[in-house]
Amino acid sequence: MSDNTLPSYDGLEVGAVVATREVVISRDTLVRYAGASGDFNPIHYNDAFAQSVGLPGVIAHGMFTMGAAASVVEEWAGAGNVQDFQARFTRPIEVPAMGEVVATVTATVGALDDEMRTARVDVSVEFDGAKVLGKAQALVPCA
């Protein structure tokens, strides 16, 4: 956490959207994430393998989705200022072999702690009309 860049607490209101972004996902995105993270599970790049384990096809890494969601929170919170971030992976994002899909990330103030001057930011990631993360919550200390 950096005191220099913490978001301002005063003026925050529960329900306020602090950041939003459309995340574009293609197979390139997944290969890049696999390399950067070291998660080379073939369900994230090989359709035949994904289908052999009962998936409809290649799906995005849950951790890619969570990472992209964190980036949206950081855009508001500042780099290094997210103290806690959790999520459940409730639905996969199917990613076609060609072309791209779009997920919409919205970061909303979910709760405020006046004593600690922290904000709980609830993050929604919507894909194909449904939420793909459950209980995605970030804790951000504020100035």
Add this chain to the structure above:
Amino acid sequence: MPVNPEAVGRSYGPFEPYEVTRVKIREFADAVDAMSGAHRDAAVARAEGYEDVVAPTTFAVVIAQQAEFHVVVDPEVGVDFSKVVHADERFTYARPILAGDMISTTVHIEKITQRAGISMVTTRAELADADGDPVATVTSTLAVREDA
């Protein structure tokens, strides 16, 4: 072989420290669309009050997953990795991860619950710096299908 619920409480590590580099932080930031210059440029990071470039929030998974791998391959635990789905993840930071950190990780099997043919295996990875001070706790749950 099904997951062995008696594996709860097992610990692994600490392993050889993970050296956090500027190049890896930038590569990870690019991969998750973390756009801040503080992930890429030490001068920007210093202006924000950090000693070096700062890692994105979920970067700790790179370090934690290497440690969690020891759980997955432990025959006494009995996880079939081809039947694993990631169920949840949580990062709790004592301080951000910075380039130059040497991170030692110890991983614990926190909880195993079994119902309806699925084992939920929760691990807790404790990341500490070269001084032994805590940096982050990474909690992760894998859902393992026990069907044939």
